[in-house]
Amino acid sequence: LNTIAVLTSGGDAPGMNAAIRAVVRTAIYRGLKVKGIKKGYNGLLNEDIIDMEPRHVSDIIQKGGTVLGTARCLEFKRPEYQKKAADICRKHGIDGIVVIGGDGSYRGAQALSRQGINAVGIPGTIDLDIACTDYTIGFDTAVNTAMQAIDKVKDTSSSHERCSIIEVMGRHAGYIALWCGIANGAEDILLPENYDYNEQEIVNHIIESRKRGKIHHLIINAEGIGHSTSMAKRIEAATGVETRATILGYMQRGGSPTATDRYYASIMGARAVDIMLEGKTNRVVGYRYGEFTDFGIEEALMMQKDIDRYQYEVARMLTI
């Protein structure tokens, strides 16, 4: 191993910069050369590749987003482009590539590894929806950002005795919704994992909890469920309780990463490089059962995870 490269792909997440910094500095510390690939697989196909030195990653650990830029690259799903990308890696002397991103990005990494380029993935997504790991870069920051925003909305909601529907990110996975549901004390949590929620039950719940003396009613709605504004109108009509929808949106994806995200991203970035130096190929870094570990990409992509039923039940129990 002589030269490695690093790229960020898919949706950006706070903490990706800490991972980039760790990859660059670990590699150089261990005597390797490092290149940065801009804008994900797009940048690789366009040969948007720069040399990285330790000072290039100065002063970025505290910044949200990704200094390398990220993109979605649909072409990369096609074998001819995967082959082209591997040829470009060989042309630039890149023997190994660290891909920071979600499941989709891992599939791209798997494709590169099939073309003979050693690829190692690092879990980067605010959605926490990567099965092989209990931690993904950006989740902690996103959930804290959402929690703080929801606290603010809840203040007004309580003062005016309103019902609030707050839509948080999570198109396919409800981890942000579940965590905020517990952390903000929401009365109802709507997750994409159990999409068959019953609006009449929510209406009944609001009416009952008014009777029990609750002055606000907070509903956390995951993005994957959507329709928060029209839901608010229907709920207001059915309950007579003033109901407002707030869609938090992209604010949840940005901002300075928490200590947890900086710390885990740094360890994972270093691990990705050290895994390659140990001679391992085509792996993804994970954190499971309290330890940093790694899995084969194929194995990682076959694993499944789902919202823990007990944790969901706790959220419901605690809102009586």
Ligand code: ADP
């Ligand atoms: P994430 O990595 O956050 O899951 P995406 O699903 O958008 O985000 O994937 C990011 C990029 O990874 C895609 O734009 C594409 O370039 C690449 N990718 C996704 N799926 C595949 C696939 N099946 N084969 C090759 N590359 C893929």
